[in-house]
Each structure stands twice: as C-alpha cells, then as structure tokens.
Amino acid sequence: MKPRLPTLSALLAGLLLAGGLHATEAARVHASQAWIRVLPGDLPAGGYVTLANGGDEPATLNGAASTTYAEVMLHRSSRETGMSRMTMVDTLAIPAHGSVTLAPGGYHLMLMHATHPVKAGDTVKIELRFADGSALPVDFLARPANTLAPGDAGGMHHGH
Template sequence: MNKLIVAAMLSLGGAAFSCFAHGTHQHTQAPADAEVSSTLKVSGCWIRSLPAPAPSAGYFIIENSGKTDAKLQSAASATYGMVMLHQTTHKDGMSRMSETHDVAIPAQGRLEFKPGGYHAMLEQPHAAPAIGSQVAIDFFFDTGEKAMAQCEVKPANTQAH
C-alpha cells in the first residue's frame, strides 16, 4: 500500500508529498453566492484515487464559449477539506509542483488540466472515495460565476482520461 502511495505521488511530479507534508499552501474560500455560468463548462473530470489521508489530484477540461477571457481562481468539494489549483513545471530534468491562481481560459478556447501540467490538488479527504464513484467539484471564476462537474474516481495508476 505504501509503495502505491509513493508511486502515485511521484506521478504527480514528486512535489505532492512536499506540499502536503510541509503545509506551505494557502486556502481560498469559495464564493457561496456564485451563479452557474452559461459560457464556462467543465468536462472529462476524473480523480486519481489514493488512500486517505494522502492528497490526490483531479484533472478536467475547461471550455470558455464566451467572448471574453476568464480566470479560474479556485475550486471546492464537499468530499475534500481543501482543493487547490496547482501546476507542474519541468526544468533541467526536474519536476516542480506549485500552487497557482488565476488560470486563464481564453475566450472561445479551452484548457486541459492533465497529469504533468495543471491539476486540482485534493487534500484532506473526509474518506477515500471508491474507485468508480463520482465526486462533485465546483470551479469558481473571476467573473463571479461557477461551473460544476461530477468527477469519476479512477485507479491510482491512471495516466489520462
């Protein structure tokens, strides 16, 4: 079991353990009164399953059919005590994961959150969601709107949706 956790964290760029263990991140409060967007949609959402209390990661595609750019600012889920937006970067053969804010989604465009790039870091699970189950996540934008998604929980060794 411990080998599975370590392998899954390494597949998140190795920095997942560092961020989780040291608590060097901030948590932003999700707006309670956000309206559901008619132009910002989240699809293909899935979560890499890891046993609690290990952090996990969520991946998805955001599409913006609007006429102006939008920025994803935060996310929240009743299943996890904390959801943060992270980006994995690669430089000189090393991977580094860092928290990010204001991820731009271009007008009439899309952005994919995928392993090795942008992802939602899911921490403090209330219980480990079962493989095959669905987890609701709300995504909040600088427009004051939100998009909602049901995310399928997949095995830890899943590489793409």
C-alpha cells in the same frame, strides 16, 4: 384604447438576449473529461478536467471547492532540469473560444484531506469558481492511481 403590452415571448427573448450578453463566466465554460486520480491513504488526489470557453470573453478560474475534500487548490506541475516540481496557481485564464486542459504533469486541482474515503468509480462533485464570483459544479469520476491520462504517452508517472 388598450395600451400595447409586449408579448410574453418578446419579454423572454429580451431576457435570453440579456443573459447572453451578460453571461457569467461559469455559464460560458463547459467542463468535460473530469476525473480524479485517487491515491492510497490520505495522500492528496489530483483532479483533471478540460474547460472550454464558448464565450467572446476570457474566463478566469480562481479556485475550487468540494464537500468531499477539506482543501482544494490549483497547482501546476512542471519539469525543470529533469526535476518535477509543483507550484501554486492563483488564476488560470481560459481564452475566449478556447480551452484549457488540467492534466497529469501540468495544471491540476490538488485535492487534500478527503472527508470520507473516495474509491475508484465514485463520483465527486467539485465546484469550480471563477473571478466574477460564479461557480460551476462538475462531477469528477474517481479513477485508480495507475490510470494514465487520455493520450498520455507513459512518460509522466510522477504524482500529480
């Protein structure tokens, strides 16, 4: 008697199911509206993006890197007693079935020391890195320095 072998489609379904259960953080995060505000000279540029987590568990962003910038940091701008200040952020959690927006005046990627000049209209690839070691490559569109964020009422013209 011939041994019963699982069909190929059953094997594939099993693999897909396993993939769903053990999806990496990068695999369950979707990036949209990714853009960079390019400033003149060697001034650091701000990187902004909306990150949506489609998974059942939170995802934790803990860094980013790009071949276009020597240094990429995660920062947060805040306003205290009318003063704008910026602090380093180690991790940024994206809740399960939730989203986080990096935007001017709040969380942002600080992009330092471009390895070649970046001009408006360029696409810059930045790899977002998560706590489980997975990475999500995202294309950021470079926009001119005077760009307002989508929905920006005009009150935040303060750097990053």
